[in-house]
Amino acid sequence: MTTFDHARSLGYDRRATRLLGGLYRRIAADIDTATAPGATVADIGTGPGKLLSHVATRRPDLRLHGIDLSPHMIEIARHNLHGHPVDLTVADVTDLPHPDASIDLAVSSLSMHEWPDLDPAADELHRILRPGGSLTVYDFRFTRAGAVQDTLRARFGHVDTAAVRLPWYPVAVVTRYRATA
């Protein structure tokens, strides 16, 4: 697991701004389609909050929460999301601050490969989702794909997977996993 201290978090923020705008726009469009007006969305492993910044601009009606293990990432996210009413919290995916059945959509981008134990993470994500709520995870295509599918299927009963192409890359390097609570 990468530890995102202050310097690494700043470096990631700069790289994400330069390279990942296309991915964030794509995920923000998926969130737009998947959510009803006023829905509650949690971004798990939000990092510097870039995805939430796209979502907040596109859908100001949504209630947005960003969670990250790194206090340095959350500090940068607070700066990047200045002016947007987004709730930001330092927490582990296995111990989320949300009540049971309180989230309509949990999303995560490029973070799951850092989670050491998938089973407790899947249990916790299932706990915070309302019945019928959705989990959508975007992660590198070649990291633990079989284990991710098995874990989500065991907890959620099913999982859809799709390859996601980034505009700047010739092959799909990201997979989207989607499950319903």
Ligand SMILES: C[S@@+](CC[C@H](N)C(=O)[O-])C[C@H]1O[C@@H](n2cnc3c(N)ncnc32)[C@H](O)[C@@H]1O
């Ligand atoms: C590569 S960054 C991705 C950030 C952001 N989602 C994006 O797409 O730009 C991975 C993030 O996941 C966070 N993370 C890693 N393990 C975590 C855990 N167990 N619980 C919550 N966040 C975690 C890291 O601190 C880091 O900010």
